Amino acid sequence: MADPLIIKICGIKTPDVLETAIAAGTDMVGFLHFPRSPRHASVDTIADLISQARGRVQTCVVLVNPDNSTVAEFAALGPDWIQLHGPETPHRVEAIRAEAGVEIIKALPIGSAEDVGHVSDFHEVADRLLLDAKPPKGADRPGGLGDTFDWALLKALDPSIPFMLSGGLTPETVADAVRTVRPFGLDVSSGVESAPGVKDKRLIEAFIQNARAAV
Numbered sequence: 107m108a109d110p111l112i113i114k115i116c117g118i119k120t121p122d123v124l125e126t127a128i129a130a131g132t133d134m135v136g137f138l139h140f141p142r143s144p145r146h147a148s149v150d151t152i153a154d155l156i157s158q159a160r161g162r163v164q165t166c167v168v169l170v171n172p173d174n175s176t177v178a179e180f181a182a183l184g185p186d187w188i189q190l191h192g193p194e195t196p197h198r199v200e201a202i203r204a205e206a207g208v209e210i211i212k213a214l215p216i217g218s219a220e221d222v223g224h225v226s227d228f229h230e231v232a233d234r235l236l237l238d239a240k241p242p243k244g245a246d247r248p249g250g251l252g253d254t255f256d257w258a259l260l261k262a263l264d265p266s267i268p269f270m271l272s273g274g275l276t277p278e279t280v281a282d283a284v285r286t287v288r289p290f291g292l293d294v295s296s297g298v299e300s301a302p303g304v305k306d307k308r309l310i311e312a313f314i315q316n317a318r319a320a321v
């Protein structure tokens with residue numbers, strides 16, 4: 107039997123959307139703390155959402171290049187994961203992992219063969235890798251833009267490196283992504299929204315259903 111596909115619905119900022127994602131069968135939920143994002147949630151909101159989800163699904167706080175005090179502040183909330191979605195180096199990821207005492211997802215931007223070549227630098231220092239579309243120059247945030255990348259680039263990746271896939275996935279494209287790329291997990295944010303930052307129940311349900319049916 108194939109391993110179960112791990113699905114993460116990211117950018118949740120309200121209790122009702124959290125309940126929708128759990129009822130729809132997600133494995134993980136992500137809460138984003140990055141003020142420039144339409145999915146930004148405050149420390150207090152994230153604390154409440156983690157409490158609501160605890161013991162039901164895995165929780166992940168998404169941070170961008172956090173300093174030590176920010177890492178400590180969010181680690182103290184007791185998430186299962188911290189996702190680093192900025193330009194953190196392998197050395198910095200290793201330091202944050204040691205400091206936080208929380209498992210780390212490192213998001214890596216993919217836009218070229220050179221980017222694929224850097225993935226192995228992070229294999230040993232993070233607990234999971236998330237391959238995402240590289241944002242265009244001048245973008246105001248490093249993720250959540252709904253952009254996909256050329257999945258064919260991943261043919262050059264060392265096949266012994268497991269990864270989750272994100273970047274512009276939608277209910278329409280997710281089955282193709284699962285069959286073509288064969289990631290062990292998926293992460294989606296804007297593809298299950300009706301407007302930036304506004305999650306849509308039917309899109310969340312369709313995404314999870316279509317992803318699981320493709321395994």
Ligand SMILES: O=C(O)c1ccccc1N[C@@H]1O[C@H](COP(=O)(O)O)[C@@H](O)[C@H]1O
Binds near residue numbers: 136140191296297
């Ligand atoms: O969603 C954002 O605004 C965001 C801001 C800063 C860092 C990461 C962000 N989003 C993450 O990017 C991936 C892919 O998102 P999408 O499905 O292409 O919209 C996902 O992990 C988001 O949580």
